[in-house]
Amino acid sequence: MQQQRSVTRMVALLVALAALTVAVWWVWLGLDNGYKFDQATQTTSGPYEAPQVIGCVVSLIVLAAAAGWLLPVVPVVVTMTVAFGAAWSVNAATSDASGLWAVGAALVTVGVAAGATVIALGMKAIRRRYKR
Numbered sequence: 001m002q003q004q005r006s007v008t009r010m011v012a013l014l015v016a017l018a019a020l021t022v023a024v025w026w027v028w029l030g031l032d033n034g035y036k037f038d039q040a041t042q043t044t045s046g047p048y049e050a051p052q053v054i055g056c057v058v059s060l061i062v063l064a065a066a067a068g069w070l071l072p073v074v075p076v077v078v079t080m081t082v083a084f085g086a087a088w089s090v091n092a093a094t095s096d097a098s099g100l101w102a103v104g105a106a107l108v109t110v111g112v113a114a115g116a117t118v119i120a121l122g123m124k125a126i127r128r129r130y131k132r
Helices: 002-030 050-070 073-095 101-131
Strands: 036-038 043-045
Touching: 002 050, 002 073, 050 073, 050 101, 073 101
Parallel strands: none
Antiparallel strands: 036 043
């Protein structure tokens, strides 16, 4: 019975983690699809500005740290990577005719996986040390 409760708890936490990860993408990046054209330099930039990306990364770090404290590392990394990668990819694929969204999706996926791994492992190490 106890093991079933812990599995149910872990699944519930992973579902919440996936939802929060998608929410981070939506709040910081999902609402902005517009490119900006600078008349002075004749250049186009976007759709994201540096503060948006920084806010998104910091939010993901906080989320990975909390999840890494509560859950095993591998499910945290897989959940965050799949959730963020899927949200980013669906948005990018529907707004990019060039097909280059796939390159961006690969880079985003690797970045989220690497970042979540480092943060979650770090939190596990801190938790082990804290419990002594």
